[in-house]
Amino acid sequence: MDEKFDAIVIGAGPSGNAAAYTMAKAGLKVLQIERGEYPGSKNVQGAILYSKALEEIIPDFRDDAPLERHIIEQQMWVLDDESYVGSTYRSAEFNKEPYNRYTIIRAQFDKWFSKRVQEAGALLVCETTVTNLIMDRNRVIGVQTDREGGSVYADVVILADGVNSLLAKKAGFHAELEPGDVALAVKEIHFLPEETIQSRFNIAEGEGVVIEMAGKITQGMMGTGFLYTNKDSLTIGVGCMLSDFKQQKTTPYMLLEQMKAHPAIKPLLAGGEMKEYTAHLIPEGGYKAMPQLYGEGWMIVGDAGMFVNAVHREGSNLAMTTGRYAAETVIDLLQKKLPTTAANLAFYQARLEDSFVMKDLKKYKRMPEIFHKNNQFFTTYPELVNRAAHTMLTVDGVDKKTKERQIRKSFKQRRSLFGLMGDAFKMWRAFE
Amino acid sequence: MTPVKVEEKLFQNRYRVDAGRPHINIINPTTCQVECKTQECTICCPAGCYTAEGNGQVVLITDGCLECGTCRIICGTYRNVDWEYPRGGYGILFKFG
Numbered sequence: 249m250d251e252k253f254d255a256i257v258i259g260a261g262p263s264g265n266a267a268a269y270t271m272a273k274a275g276l277k278v279l280q281i282e283r284g285e286y287p288g289s290k291n292v293q294g295a296i297l298y299s300k301a302l303e304e305i306i307p308d309f310r311d312d313a314p315l316e317r318h319i320i321e322q323q324m325w326v327l328d329d330e331s332y333v334g335s336t337y338r339s340a341e342f343n344k345e346p347y348n349r350y351t352i353i354r355a356q357f358d359k360w361f362s363k364r365v366q367e368a369g370a371l372l373v374c375e376t377t378v379t380n381l382i383m384d385r386n387r388v389i390g391v392q393t394d395r396e397g398g399s400v401y402a403d404v405v406i407l408a409d410g411v412n413s414l415l416a417k418k419a420g421f422h423a424e425l426e427p428g429d430v431a432l433a434v435k436e437i438h439f440l441p442e443e444t445i446q447s448r449f450n451i452a453e454g455e456g457v458v459i460e461m462a463g464k465i466t467q468g469m470m471g472t473g474f475l476y477t478n479k480d481s482l483t484i485g486v487g488c489m490l491s492d493f494k495q496q497k498t499t500p501y502m503l504l505e506q507m508k509a510h511p512a513i514k515p516l517l518a519g520g521e522m523k524e525y526t527a528h529l530i531p532e533g534g535y536k537a538m539p540q541l542y543g544e545g546w547m548i549v550g551d552a553g554m555f556v557n558a559v560h561r562e563g564s565n566l567a568m569t570t571g572r573y574a575a576e577t578v579i580d581l582l583q584k585k586l587p588t589t590a591a592n593l594a595f596y597q598a599r600l601e602d603s604f605v606m607k608d609l610k611k612y613k614r615m616p617e618i619f620h621k622n623n624q625f626f627t628t629y630p631e632l633v634n635r636a637a638h639t640m641l642t643v644d645g646v647d648k649k650t651k652e653r654q655i656r657k658s659f660k661q662r663r664s665l666f667g668l669m670g671d672a673f674k675m676w677r678a679f680e
Numbered sequence: 681m682t683p684v685k686v687e688e689k690l691f692q693n694r695y696r697v698d699a700g701r702p703h704i705n706i707i708n709p710t711t712c713q714v715e716c717k718t719q720e721c722t723i724c725c726p727a728g729c730y731t732a733e734g735n736g737q738v739v740l741i742t743d744g745c746l747e748c749g750t751c752r753i754i755c756g757t758y759r760n761v762d763w764e765y766p767r768g769g770y771g772i773l774f775k776f777g
Contacts, residue, residue, distance in 0.1 A: 283765055283766075283768050283769075284769070284773065285696070285769050285773050288774070288777055289773045289774050289777075290747065290771075290772070290773075290774065291774065291777045292774065292777045293777065295777075353776050353777065354774075354776070354777035355774050355775060355776050355777040356776075358777070374768070374769070375768040375769030376768040376769075377765050377766070377767055377768040379764075393768070394767050394768055395768070411749065412749040412752075412763075414763075414764070414765065424752075424753065424756075424759075425749075425753050426753070426756070427753055427754055427756060430749075430753060432724070432726065432748065432750055434726050436689070437776050481776075490724075490750060490753060490754060493720075493724045493750075493754075494720050494724060494754050497718075497720065497723045497724070498723070498724070499723055499724065500724065500726040501684060501686050501689060501726060501728075502683075502684060505684040522689070522692060523692055523775070523776070524692055524693055524774065524775055524776050525689035525690060525692055525693060526693075526746060526774060526776075526777065527726035527727065527746040527748045527750070528746075528748055529748050529749050529750065529753075
């Protein structure tokens with residue numbers, strides 16, 4: 249394999265596939281290295297696919313991509329131990345093509361994406377783990393793999409190796425992740441007949457529902473739960489900051505098990521057959537925790553670069569977009585016969601700054617620390633809101649004005665007037 | 681609630697175990713046994729790979745590892761976890777992901 253390529257892409261997830269596809273399509277000589285048996289076999293996501301980011305790369309993806317259901321309804325639940333207060337948005341607009349969002353199953357989707365990458369001309373090597381970057385002084389000139397004689401060289405190496413980002417760490421490009429920078433999510437997939445899912449969620453063939461959840465299910469930790477409808481399966485999971493798991497000494501699968509036993513969730517899963525249990529870290533440190541994204545002969549894309557918008561549950565779209573920008577940067581340089589120096593690869597950063605990627609990440613840069621220091625948003629408020637709903641909805645001979653007074657009093661008792669005002673201000677700061 | 685066994689969950693997963701070549705190792709077992717009082721790895725690993733023994737030892741069996749990275753990041757005080765990806769093709773192989 250002692251061969252020289254224009255570019256080496258490490259990893260065949262959404263960011264790596266987007267990068268490899270874009271460069272191969274432009275005629276570059278691209279090598280992509282994946283450690284799994286097949287692309288997708290090491291990858292984990294909820295998973296929701298946002299059409300826009302993929303459309304920019306493969307406009308006709310709907311023709312043959314393995315898509316589960318398009319989303320027509322989004323629910324948001326705030327849970328107490330026995331109850332939830334929820335909001336629902338459902339629209340016939342979401343039933344008009346082209347659809348905006350889909351549930352997907354990543355092992356199948358990544359395999360499909362990878363097929364397109366190979367058709368575009370990239371060389372894919374699976375079952376191969378990259379062990380180190382090969383450096384010439386401070387410049388990345390290739391990669392070392394765990395195959396015999398497995399050193400390969402390229403003008404540029406794109407690190408799409410996921411949240412753990414071991415290679416950049418070994419090379420000293422960034423430090424180890426902190427427990428406060430990542431969320432640990434665990435999930436299961438439960439299979440049910442297609443018709444059962446449709447009647448249970450009040451949807452027709454091809455239509456899907458997303459339920460996002462916050463409150464007592466995270467047991468005081470900063471995090472959320474989710475339930476997605478696939479074609480003939482449901483995905484249910486919960487993710488919380490790793491620092492909270494560590495501090496509270498919570499066992500992740502126990503958390504998931506308790507969430508599944510919630511009286512509002514259990515009947516949705518009833519009769520299903522669990523066929524896989526997964527765990528994955530999500531880089532949720534936001535803008536302030538982002539590493540250096542490029543250097544002499546290298547760039548970082550996707551989860552490895554902490555490209556996740558935790559507030560809006562966006563990740564794979566940022567992964568694909570960053571992969572594409574990195575690729576376009578390389579294409580530009582090679583066409584102009586310019587070297588892939590850090591000074592030239594800085595155009596990657598410029599593209600990011602100019603786009604929704606960095607604009608959104610900057611907008612929410614205060615969010616992680618505000619929620620970190622204020623767990624009342626995940627404990628006290630869900631409880632208060634649920635009790636308030638219970639008070640108002642229980643017909644028991646108490647007049648409504650008295651009930652309102654009771655509710656106001658319960659809020660003030662738990663948080664004090666200044667506490668409530670402070671929380672309102674913090675929420676505004678987090679999302680402003 | 682009846683306690684849940686993680687083994688029952690992991691049983692549903694597909695693995696190709698690299699027998700005799702664990703991809704994660706505890707660097708210095710004495711550190712876990714003597715210095716680390718909290719041993720969060722034995723609680724927070726989502727695959728239950730770390731077990732606290734009665735004598736304070738921590739035993740690591742990586743066969744059910746989901747390759748998430750939790751143990752490495754959580755061991756921030758001692759940095760006592762040597763964590764690599766398995767050799768190409770080995771380890772967890774997600775059917776659905």
